[in-house]
Amino acid sequence: MDTPTPMLVLPLLVLMVIGSLTVTHAQGYDEPSPPTPIVPFAPPPPSEVAGKEFPPQSFYCNDQASTCKGKKITCPLQCPSFKPADPKAKACTIECNSPKCEAYCKNRTANCEGKGSACGDPRFVGGDGIVFYFHGKTNQYFSLVSDTNLQINARFIGRRPEGRNRDNTWIQALGLMFDSHTFTLAANKVSKWDDNVDQLIFTYDSAPIFISEGHLSTWSAPAGSGDLQVERTAERNSVTVTLPGIAEMSVSVVPITKEDDRIHNYQIPSDDCFAHLEVQFRFFQLSESVQGVLGQTYRPDFQSPVKRGVAMPVMGGEHKYMTSSLVSADCSHCIFSPASALSSVNVANTNAMECTSKFSHGRGVVCRR
Numbered sequence: 001m002d003t004p005t006p007m008l009v010l011p012l013l014v015l016m017v018i019g020s021l022t023v024t025h026a027q028g029y030d031e032p033s034p035p036t037p038i039v040p041f042a043p044p045p046p047s048e049v050a051g052k053e054f055p056p057q058s059f060y061c062n063d064q065a066s067t068c069k070g071k072k073i074t075c076p077l078q079c080p081s082f083k084p085a086d087p088k089a090k091a092c093t094i095e096c097n098s099p100k101c102e103a104y105c106k107n108r109t110a111n112c113e114g115k116g117s118a119c120g121d122p123r124f125v126g127g128d129g130i131v132f133y134f135h136g137k138t139n140q141y142f143s144l145v146s147d148t149n150l151q152i153n154a155r156f157i158g159r160r161p162e163g164r165n166r167d168n169t170w171i172q173a174l175g176l177m178f179d180s181h182t183f184t185l186a187a188n189k190v191s192k193w194d195d196n197v198d199q200l201i202f203t204y205d206s207a208p209i210f211i212s213e214g215h216l217s218t219w220s221a222p223a224g225s226g227d228l229q230v231e232r233t234a235e236r237n238s239v240t241v242t243l244p245g246i247a248e249m250s251v252s253v254v255p256i257t258k259e260d261d262r263i264h265n266y267q268i269p270s271d272d273c274f275a276h277l278e279v280q281f282r283f284f285q286l287s288e289s290v291q292g293v294l295g296q297t298y299r300p301d302f303q304s305p306v307k308r309g310v311a312m313p314v315m316g317g318e319h320k321y322m323t324s325s326l327v328s329a330d331c332s333h334c335i336f337s338p339a340s341a342l343s344s345v346n347v348a349n350t351n352a353m354e355c356t357s358k359f360s361h362g363r364g365v366v367c368r369r
Contacts, residue, residue, distance in 0.1 A: 056080035061096035068101035079105035087215040087234045108233040108240060110250045110280035117280040118144070118294065121168050121264075122156075124315070126297030127283075132306045132315040134293050138167045141175075143321040143331045145295035147287050150246055151177035151329045151336035152295075155186070157274065161267040168266055170276035174251070175326035178243055179338050181205055181226045182327040185241065185251060187275040193255035198236035199275055200253055204228070211239070248282040291333045293321050 058074040075081065075092035082092050090105035112119035115129055122134050136142050138158035145152040158169035173186035181204070188199040202209045204221060211219045213236050221228040229242045238252040255273035256266060268274060286298050293315065296302055306313035320333040329336035 054080060057082060057092060059094070061094075061101070063096060066096040067098065068096045071101050073101060073103050075103045076105060079103075083216060083231075085216070087238075108250060109238050109252050110278045112278060112280070114280055116282060116294070117278075118154075118171060119278040120170070122171055124294055124297075126294065126304065128297050128302060128304060130297070130304045130306065130308075130313075132304070132313045134315045134317075135166060136169050136318060137322075138169060141323045141326055141328070142318070143292045143295075143323055143329070143334055144174075145247075145281070145283075145286075145290065145292040146321075146329060146331070146334040146336050147290045147292075147295065148335060148337050149178060149285070150243075151175075151334065152247075152249075152281075152292070153177075153323050153326050153328070155326050157276065159266070159268075159274075161265060168264070170256075170274060171279065172276055173326055174249070174277065174279065176228075176241070176243070177327055177329060177336060177338075178228075178246065179226060181221070181228070183228055183241070184326055185239070185277075187253045187277055190255065190273050190275045191271045193273045193275065196236075200237060200239065202230065246283075246285050248284075249279055251277055251279045254278055289335060291321075291335055293317065 056075040056077060057080060058072055060072050061068040061070065063069060073094055073096075079090040079092045081089075084091055087108075091108050092103050093106040094103045110117055110119065112123070113125065115125050115127055117125045122136070124132050124134060126132065134142075136154075136156040138156060138160075141153050141155050143151065144154050153175040154171045155173040155175075156169045157172040158167040160167045173184060176183040176185075183205075184201075184203045186201045188201060190199055198213055200211075202211060202219075205225070209219060211217060211230055211232065213232070215232055215235055218229060218231045220230075227244050229244075231240050231242070232238065233240050233250065234252075237254075238250075240248060240250050242248045253275055254277075255275050256268050260266065261268045266274075281294070283298065286295065288300055290296065290298055297304070304315075306315050321331050323329065323331045323334070
C-alpha cells in the first residue's frame, strides 16, 4: 500500500480530534460519566476481626486474700476473650473469690435479671438477689450507692399518665463520685428513636468528654486524675465504665417502645420516647456500712423490707436517699467521704474480682479485688 501523502494526513488528524470532542460532549450531556473507582478501606488489624480465633486467655488470681489465690484460671472455649471483637459475643469473666475458681461467660451489656441491675420503671435486683421497685420522683436525684470511697447517684425522669396516682419513672442519668473526681453519663432527650444515632452524653470533672463511636472504642481519665475508663461495648449507645478495684457498671440507652407503651399504658407523648438507662453494677470493695437504694442490699446485716410474693414489691426511702444534684453526697444517709482511708473500714466480701487490661483487647490482664 502506498504511504499517505502529507496533504491527506492533516485532514485525517483534524477529523479524529473533532470526533473525540464530540464523544466527550455527548457523554457530558446525554450519558452519565463513568463512576469514580471506590477505594476500599484498609482491613482492620487481626485483633479486631470478629470471628478470628485466639487461644483462650488465662490469668492468675494474685490477691493473697482471695479464695483462689495463686491459681491460674483459663477462659472457657465458649468465651475465650475478656473483650471479644464481636459486640454480641459473651465475654470471659472471673470471680477469684468463688468456691470453684472458674471463669464464666457473661454479656457485656446489662443483664436486667442479674444482681446489681436497675432497668425499666426502675426494677432493681439487689445484692441479696431480691427484686424490688424504687419509684423515686420525676426530675429528682437519688443515691443508689453511698460508701466512704464511692458515691453513685441517679436522675429520674417520668410522667404521670391520666388516671394514675403516681409517676412512672426511669433512670435518665448517673453520677459517679470518687476521690475528688466526678463522672456523669446521661441519655439525650429523643423524640424519635434511631438505633444508628448515639444518644450518650459524658462529662468528667464537669467538662464534656467525647468517646468515638465504635465497638471497643475507649476513653481514660487523664494521667494523674483518676483511673476511670469508659469503653464502648457496641457501636453506639452501650458502654462499660470501670473504676479499677472499686466498681464496674454496664450501661445502655434504650427508648420506651410502642409495645412497652401498649402493655403498660404509659401514654408516652409523640415528641419524647423517654430514652433512659439500663444498668448493671459490679462492686469489688464495698464496706459493711454501705448505703444507698441499691448499696444497702449489699450489707451483710441487711434485711429486705419489701413484701415478698407481690407483683410489684416496692422499696421506700425516698427521703433517706434524695440528693440535691447528680454529683452531691448530701442525702441524710449518704456516707461518702473521699478523705477516708479505705483500710480503716471493714471491707465486705462481694465475691468478685475485676479483670482489666490496658493492653490491646485484653491480651494482657491485671486482676484486682
